[in-house]
Amino acid sequence: MAGYVVNGYVTGYLAIGEKWLVPALLGATGLAAVGLLVMRPPLRTPAILLGGLAIANLLAMPTAWSVGTILVKGNTGFPAARPPFLNEAAETQRRRWSLVAGRRRARRRPQALALLQGNHQSEAYLLAAVNARQAAPIIIADR
Amino acid sequence: MAPALSALAGIGLVALWSLDAAGGAASLVLPANLIAAALWQGT
Numbered sequence: 128m129a130g131y132v133v134n135g136y137v138t139g140y141l142a143i144g145e146k147w148l149v150p151a152l153l154g155a156t157g158l159a160a161v162g163l164l165v166m167r168p169p170l171r172t173p174a175i176l177l178g179g180l181a182i183a184n185l186l187a188m189p190t191a192w193s194v195g196t197i198l199v200k201g202n203t204g205f206p207a208a209r210p211p212f213l214n215e216a217a218e219t220q221r222r223r224w225s226l227v228a229g230r231r232r233a234r235r236r237p238q239a240l241a242l243l244q245g246n247h248q249s250e251a252y253l254l255a256a257v258n259a260r261q262a263a264p265i266i267i268a269d270r
Numbered sequence: 271m272a273p274a275l276s277a278l279a280g281i282g283l284v285a286l287w288s289l290d291a292a293g294g295a296a297s298l299v300l301p302a303n304l305i306a307a308a309l310w311q312g313t
Contacts, residue, residue, distance in 0.1 A: 156307075163301045164297075178304075185307050
């Protein structure tokens with residue numbers, strides 16, 4: 128089940144509404160790479176332009192995802208990096224899986240609490256949690 | 271971790287550029303890497 132949840136979340140995470148993006152990315156980068164291949168011996172300025180074009184193509188999507196993570200209205204209980212242009216189906220899929228993942232984490236809470244309460248001797252400790260939804264009930268129970 | 275990875279990427283790019291300029295079979299490495307990176311992003 129855990130693998131199913133992870134797969135579903137990753138699928139939703141990668142579901143991008145724009146179908147032209149991947150062909151455009153592969154096409155432009157591939158053309159620049161082919162240009163570098165056929166230009167023998169390499170001429171400095173055209174080679175720099177082609178290499179720069181290919182690298183700019185490769186950096187375009189990571190940049191869009193970084194900017195999109197800041198711009199979009201996300202789920203504060205399940206924050207994640209994401210592109211800014213999800214379509215309706217992808218958006219719904221992400222919401223559904225974020226709820227499923229949140230519920231599964233909530234169910235694990237008693238075990239995590241039992242482990243924490245049974246293995247410390249009143250010393251201060253730090254707890255790392257993947258998100259606020261997982262951390263909140265533990266903070267409340269530990270007060 | 272980002273600064274270290276960026277430094278490694280820069281080192282790799284310079285090395286690939288040198289291989290491309292050297293000619294021969296080694297010059298295939300830079301275009302092949304660019305295409306492989308695009309394929310990895312697209313899948």
